[in-house]
Amino acid sequence: MQPPYLKVNEIFYSIQGEGPHTGMPAVFVRLAGCSMGCDFCDTRYAFAQGTEMSLQDIVARMESYPCRNVVLTGGEPTEQDFPPLASLLKKRGWTVHMESNGAHEADVSAIDFLVISPKKYVCQEMLTKAHAIKIVVGQKSDLEDLKKYFHYAGTHTTVCLQPESNLQENIDLCVDLIKQNPFLRHSLQTHKMANIK
Numbered sequence: 001m002q003p004p005y006l007k008v009n010e011i012f013y014s015i016q017g018e019g020p021h022t023g024m025p026a027v028f029v030r031l032a033g034c035s036m037g038c039d040f041c042d043t044r045y046a047f048a049q050g051t052e053m054s055l056q057d058i059v060a061r062m063e064s065y066p067c068r069n070v071v072l073t074g075g076e077p078t079e080q081d082f083p084p085l086a087s088l089l090k091k092r093g094w095t096v097h098m099e100s101n102g103a104h105e106a107d108v109s110a111i112d113f114l115v116i117s118p119k120k121y122v123c124q125e126m127l128t129k130a131h132a133i134k135i136v137v138g139q140k141s142d143l144e145d146l147k148k149y150f151h152y153a154g155t156h157t158t159v160c161l162q163p164e165s166n167l168q169e170n171i172d173l174c175v176d177l178i179k180q181n182p183f184l185r186h187s188l189q190t191h192k193m194a195n196i197k
């Protein structure tokens, strides 16, 4: 597959359910593929399944919705050549958000709001560019290891703790950590609670 084609798992219109923009209507473009292989991944269906689409076809589909916020997500969007799509959308007046695991250095110059959710490894450069760092916290998490992300919290970057799978024991863990470190923020997966896509 050569650019300007992207392998797209799905395009849908919904409401951002997690992170600092919870509640924001957005068109989600889920690009296929991710090589990270996390145990708790809730988008495994996007690893292989997808349709090759031209940028023009992607934008035409997106512009059938009455909204100009986009969330580029996956899978892992940086495993495909997403920058031409991000630039095109920006030129057409979209506000471009992207969610990435930050494992690969990428051109994010056309991204208005970059959320990095570090997993097994992460690129330092991507962390410094992030507007939000979203850390998934579960019972198996190494809490001392997660603390290395806390110092990124500041005026440019929000650091959120997100309880894995919305489980109560993970919520309790996050709440304790946030109360001890009040510069952190909580991120629940509200779309799962509300049973919306």
Ligand code: SF4
Binding pocket: 034, 035, 036, 037, 038, 040, 041, 042, 043, 044, 074, 075, 076, 101, 119
């Ligand atoms: S990085 Fe994200 S998309 Fe990739 S396997 Fe992990 S949770 Fe799933």
